[in-house]
Amino acid sequence: QAGVSRSVAVATAYLMKTEGLGWEEAYAAVRAAKPDAEVNPGFQGQLKLYEAMGCAVDSSSALYKRYRLQMLTERYPELQDLPREVFAVDPTTVCQTLNTEVLYRCRKCRRALFRSSSILSHMEGSGPAAFAHKRVTDSAQLCVDGRDKCTSYFTEPVQWMEPALLGVMEGQLLCPKCTSKLGSFSWRGEQCSCGRWVTPAFQIHKSRVDEVRTLSAGNFQAAKT
Ligand SMILES: [Zn+2]
Ligand SMILES: [Zn+2]
Structure with a gap:
């Protein structure tokens, strides 16, 4: 299921980049072609971030840093060593x-x-x-x-x-x-x-x-x- 979710996310990201679509439009287009296609909330967050960064991953951007921290926070109670x-x-x-x-x-x-x-x-x-x-x-x-x-x-x-x-x-x-x-x-x-x-x-x-x-x-x- 995770693999399916990932391939849908990749297809969505591809449409965002090549067609200039927002993540929701691109996701809707993927789902129109494949109705059972679904991405989990984690991938949805990444797609939103990707859109906000203008379809380019910039690891020095404040958006990227904040997103990475938020992801870390979800795991935090068990985390003793920070990356x-x-x-x-x-x-x-x-x-x-x-x-x-x-x-x-x-x-x-x-x-x-x-x-x-x-x-x-x-x-x-x-x-x-x-x-x-x-x-x-x-x-x-x-x-x-x-x-x-x-x-x-x-x-x-x-x-x-x-x-x-x-x-x-x-x-x-x-x-x-x-x-x-x-x-x-x-x-x-x-x-x-x-x-x-x-x-x-x-x-x-x-x-x-x-x-x-x-x-x-x-x-x-x-x-x-
Ligand atoms: Zn303030
Ligand atoms: Zn001081």
């Missing part, structure tokens, strides 16, 4: 930050914490209304950086978070150098100040970090010490 690839490289261990990227550092001790490429942006919820409806929000606006209502950055997990994340469902995120509180995480998800639920959530309060626009060699050394 290495879900963690962003610790910005203090390698000097590969692009000039176009923004680096975020602990406001207190200046330790480099994450790069702008690790921020997983979300649709901004509509404030109090979003809280009232909890997870169901009709009107939402895209907020690219979460500049307005969002008081936290939601990121992918970064390597320095790993000891805090393993074996527990939620907890605090502390600076690995000065141990000041930076934010929190929850594999079940947390609600952003804008009202949007983010699952899983790794959030760093904007007030606890500073943006560093360009990273010269001198700054990098300072970040390492």
